[in-house]
Amino acid sequence: MGYIMELRKLIGSRPIIMTGACVLLFDNKGEILLQKRKDNGCWGLPGGALEPGEQLEEAAARELLEETGYIARDLKIMHIFSGEEFYYKYPHGDEVYNVIAAYVCVKYGGLSHPDGIEVEELSFFGLHELPENLNPPDVPVIEYFIEKKRQW
Template sequence: MTLGYIMELRKKIGTDPIIMVGACVLILNEKAQLLLQQRKDNKSWGLPGGAMELGESLEEVAVREMEEETGLIPTRLELLKTFSGKEFYYKYPHGDEVYNVVTAFICKNYEGSIKYDESEAIDIGFFDLSDLPLRISPPDCLVIMDFLKTQHSI
């Protein structure tokens, strides 16, 4: 297994801020519930997603991360929006600093069964949009709020 692009970059520059391009996926089941995973590193809930590897398209990132982090394989993705700016700055618990440029996709059609990577997450589950967990990762919270405003007119 080779180290990913971001890990290779981090070996060279340490924890200094970087611009990190990636994708996330808002996965909705037939009850219009949102799938969230609880991260192992900060115990916050968040969307499946991650950083782009060299040569990948944003849609390929979304598909790869969705499968790696949830066990689900999308059969159709819908583009929501690309997010960036100072609101998407994040400092990880281990000190790495990033300014995220994240493209969010919506997935309502998928195959497979839910399973999660225990090295990255401690729980995973679907939540009613009106009853989301209180502790959601700040960048993901902004994406979810935008989705709720644009898709559900609140």
Template sequence: MGMSHYYKNLREKVGNELILMPSAAGIIRNEKRDILFQNKGNGEKWSLPAGAIEVGEAPAEALCREVWEETGLIVIPKKLLGVFGGEDFRYKYPNGHKVEYNVYVFDCEIKSGKLSRIDSESAELSYFSFEDMPELALPYPNSLFLQNENKDVYFQWNEQWLKNLR
């Protein structure tokens, strides 16, 4: 689908300046438990199927919409695995747009569909084992992808910040 009217209007006002972008991403596994990643084919590194949360949209709804647009799969979010953001999740697109993502990452179950690109945002879709994962555009912790370790929600934060409150 590309950029929504909301983000186009925002970009017309702020140009390439840094904006906060609430987003949702999904960890989607095949029957072999390999993880689905996408490559946009524009020089960016690989990523999870993901995208911006639109005005009026819940994070899980955004996830389902984005996954379908990018992969042709209909998924059901089963569990929130982590919430990420801050400087580590700043990104500069090849066109110069700067964003700082706040990402809700969900563990997903494939309900139906066939792996195929619905829009032009994915040049390549491929499943990878944890051991053979490609280099990712965003610095998700490896533990996020280890299915047996995902018992608690991962909240990204710096414990030093908490110590500074004292």
């Protein structure tokens, strides 16, 4: 059981500050990997919460592998996101204010394998052909990348 789950046993669904990491993984066509989440049915970025003692880059790589089967060979920090815009209430009622370290990855290995627990499906999308039902906390992260992509 992860740190956040243990914390939730103590505090219930009240808002917490949750630090985590996500990965914007791109294939050789420049398409972004999105995962269809089981909890809300939305498409989003691989990622999750930081565990005690873990570095943000380690959390990004771990979550990518656990959720998608892909192994990050090189992660580059894109930006740290936080603030009111990153408040989220999960379908089951837990509330969080996310602090997210977003990484870009273009060098990776492994085989596509959705975990079946948190992830229903994986697919690559062109940046101008994204699905309409994006996971709310991931929208500003993806928009930031699109705005700044010339830097990458």
